[in-house]
Amino acid sequence: MRNPVSRLSWRTYLRCASVADRINRARFETAYYLGIDSSTQSLKGLVIDPEAGVLAASAAVNFKADLPQYNCPDGVLAHPDPLVKHADPLLWLAALDLMLSRLRDSGVAMERIAAVGGDGQQHGSVYLNDRFADVLQGLKPERSLAEQLAVALARPTSPIWMDSSTSAECRELDARFGARLQADTGSPAIERFTGPQIRKFAKTEPARYAQTARVHLVSSFLCSTLIGGDAPIDAGDGAGMNLLNLRTMAWDEAIAEFTAPGLLAKLPKVGSGVAGRLHPYFAKYGLRPGIPVAVWTGDNPASLVGTGAWSAGVAVVSLGTSDTFFAALDAFRTDPDGCGHVFGNPAGGCMSLTCFKNGSLARDRVRREAGAEWTFFDRTAFDLTLPGNGGRLALPWFEAEITPPVLTPGLRANFDFRAAAPEVRIRATVEGQALALRSHAQWIGRFGAIRVTGGASKSSGIRQTLADVFQARVESIAVADSAALGAAMLAAHADGVPLAAMTAAFSPVSAVCEPRAEYAAVYDGLLPVIRELEKAAPAG
Numbered sequence: 039m040r041n042p043v044s045r046l047s048w049r050t051y052l053r054c055a056s057v058a059d060r061i062n063r064a065r066f067e068t069a070y071y072l073g074i075d076s077s078t079q080s081l082k083g084l085v086i087d088p089e090a091g092v093l094a095a096s097a098a099v100n101f102k103a104d105l106p107q108y109n110c111p112d113g114v115l116a117h118p119d120p121l122v123k124h125a126d127p128l129l130w131l132a133a134l135d136l137m138l139s140r141l142r143d144s145g146v147a148m149e150r151i152a153a154v155g156g157d158g159q160q161h162g163s164v165y166l167n168d169r170f171a172d173v174l175q176g177l178k179p180e181r182s183l184a185e186q187l188a189v190a191l192a193r194p195t196s197p198i199w200m201d202s203s204t205s206a207e208c209r210e211l212d213a214r215f216g217a218r219l220q221a222d223t224g225s226p227a228i229e230r231f232t233g234p235q236i237r238k239f240a241k242t243e244p245a246r247y248a249q250t251a252r253v254h255l256v257s258s259f260l261c262s263t264l265i266g267g268d269a270p271i272d273a274g275d276g277a278g279m280n281l282l283n284l285r286t287m288a289w290d291e292a293i294a295e296f297t298a299p300g301l302l303a304k305l306p307k308v309g310s311g312v313a314g315r316l317h318p319y320f321a322k323y324g325l326r327p328g329i330p331v332a333v334w335t336g337d338n339p340a341s342l343v344g345t346g347a348w349s350a351g352v353a354v355v356s357l358g359t360s361d362t363f364f365a366a367l368d369a370f371r372t373d374p375d376g377c378g379h380v381f382g383n384p385a386g387g388c389m390s391l392t393c394f395k396n397g398s399l400a401r402d403r404v405r406r407e408a409g410a411e412w413t414f415f416d417r418t419a420f421d422l423t424l425p426g427n428g429g430r431l432a433l434p435w436f437e438a439e440i441t442p443p444v445l446t447p448g449l450r451a452n453f454d455f456r457a458a459a460p461e462v463r464i465r466a467t468v469e470g471q472a473l474a475l476r477s478h479a480q481w482i483g484r485f486g487a488i489r490v491t492g493g494a495s496k497s498s499g500i501r502q503t504l505a506d507v508f509q510a511r512v513e514s515i516a517v518a519d520s521a522a523l524g525a526a527m528l529a530a531h532a533d534g535v536p537l538a539a540m541t542a543a544f545s546p547v548s549a550v551c552e553p554r555a556e557y558a559a560v561y562d563g564l565l566p567v568i569r570e571l572e573k574a575a576p577a578g
């Protein structure tokens with residue numbers, strides 16, 4: 039029997055239900071909602087119980103540890119050109135199967151899940167041939183998703199957000215559309231965005247492009263798999279394609295046709311709310327076939343929801359494989375520097391975002407090369423050095439950077455990085471990243487409070503540095519995995535549960551780090567220094 043809350047709106051239920059009804063119901067089952075986050079290095083599932091305000095279960099799959107046979111340890115296939123970053127799309131399907139089996143084996147009551155939502159790393163694209171629709175519809179539980187969908191790929195690999203190899207295509211789009219591209223799609227032509235990636239594919243592999251019946255994002259590809267049909271792309275993820283007109287919230291026909299011939303017909307619909315009903319394939323994990331599946335979004339828009347920042351006034355710093363700064367926008371506004379983006383906000387309206395490619399993998403490399411343990415990185419390094427680091431700063435651009443767009447990888451530093459003590463290298467890196475975040479997020483606005491999320495937000499040294507650099511209160515929320523949480527909340531929302539009630543239950547501030555006013559001038563003085571360092575050549 040379906041949960042009554044799934045059918046009635048939350049408010050109507052509370053108004054109509056007698057106390058006896060409610061007590062009675064609580065004795066039976068409350069509805070659970072599953073959020074799935076398909077990120078760069080892992081795939082996670084989180085089950086929430088909104089009525090009780092608790093997390094019911096979680097499961098995760100790490101690509102390096104759990105699926106080494108796909109050769110994407112950090113989520114990327116090896117390639118001789120450092121600007122080319124592709125992944126195997128079958129990896130994401132294998133991870134979905136494995137995560138769901140782990141969730142089932144955790145003992146959680148899968149049958150209580152009333153709807154599923156999800157999000158994916160943004161910009162990555164999957165190219166499907168004309169067998170896709172039939173294969174999806176006829177999914178057989180006795181075979182894995184990866185095995186069955188392999189024949190539906192028109193292109194064996196998927197370019198992901200880390201790819202920087204489409205500068206030529208970006209220049210062509212700029213030459214054709216000029217300032218209109220940013221004014222209407224929220225971003226100028228950007229290397230990792232899906233439009234330039236599709237254009238490069240159509241130019242370099244015209245035969246495979248011709249065999250492509252559908253181009254999906256990572257998010258809409260996995261959502262399609264869940265419903266066994268073609269899922270829409272939402273405006274949160276769709277805006278990362280240089281193809282969605284944010285003024286009309288529809289594909290921009292002229293831009294799509296210039297990007298690649300016949301592209302409009304290969305794109306799924308733009309949509310929100312419920313994408314479709316869960317395919318019977320997933321009954322093998324104990325899920326009820328036919329429950330609603332919400333339209334998936336991008337990991338950053340999902341995180342905006344999960345951190346409770348979906349209404350204007352709160353900014354978020356997410357420290358993951360990429361570092362991002364984002365906030366809900368009160369009005370459509372673009373970055374005058376051209377580095378930042380406007381995406382759709384899954385809760386309505388738009389959000390702003392600035393993204394840095396060299397996030398957690400770069401921090402880990404600095405730590406490893408300094409011979410330091412994480413405990414030293416998180417705490418001791420910050421006790422041994424003073425804020426400002428005597429003016430020594432570093433930008434750990436081991437990969438070509440996105441913000442600002444710099445194609446020549448290599449660490450930049452204004453001192454002899456390799457000869458310096460581990461604690462000096464660590465502070466130089468963390469302060470360099472924090473100053474770059476502040477400098478490139480200025481167009482988004484000044485905020486008295488910033489919410490942090492992502493793995494590195496657990497570090498007290500990093501949180502204090504952010505508080506001092508931004509001179510803002512840095513707030514943590516209890517759930518580190520804010521994208522999966524946001525995806526679960528969006529599933530519940532599509533099933534009638536109000537977002538505000540869930541935000542109060544799941545995203546309260548659990549810890550605060552106050553800024554130290556005595557360091558304000560130090561970091562104001564370092565802002566121009568970091569801008570200069572961005573222009574420097576790699577340190578040997």
Ligand code: XUL
Pocket residue numbers: 077078158159160161199230278336337338359360362391393
């Ligand atoms: C955002 C971006 C990354 C990816 C991976 O524009 O490229 O944050 O979404 O997390």
